[in-house]
Amino acid sequence: MQKIVPHLWYDKEAKEAAQFYIGLFENSELLHVTVLEDTPSGDSEIVSFKLAGQEFQAISAGPYFTFNPTISLMVACDSVEEVDVKWRALVDGGAELMPLGEYPFSKWYGWVRDRYGLSWQLMLVDEGQTTQKITPNMLFSGESCGMAEEAITFYTEIFDNVEVGVVSKYEPGEAQSAKAKVKYADFNLYGVNYSN
Known part of the structure; x- marks a missing residue:
């Protein structure tokens, strides 16, 4: 069982969004849907699902929080075609944050906000490079600029794995x-990779 599970907050679209994402990735499925009745947000739907074998949860609990690009999901793609297919699906009804193209760090990359507000970074990875399919970033x-390394140190102090x-x-x-100090860093908590 995955120890840390990314949890996504939606107004009313958690199940719809989960089903949309499941359609984009192999080895993905809806695990279960639970309704919490009479919460401060009314009846809230909690959706558990897997994307590319990784566990996620989402909640429909009202318009109190919205996504922003400080948290995104980085997707390691095996081909230009995979990047392009996922890009077309995610940008439909969403918005481009960084155009799809070649960058110094990747031969084919794009950053997009989907129709539900969630931010995705799609990156072509080198052949043979083994990596987790979806990495929370x-x-x-x-105000938090320059604090990436401090955050990683903090996580190493509170988690034992x-x-x-x-x-x-x-x-x-x-x-x-x-103020910026770290351009890229990665770490692993309980077997799951994260980056910043």
């Missing part, structure tokens, strides 16, 4: 903000 910007991977830092003058 945290963006430290605004943590592995820190790559921590790639900006060279002097390379970042757009003087």
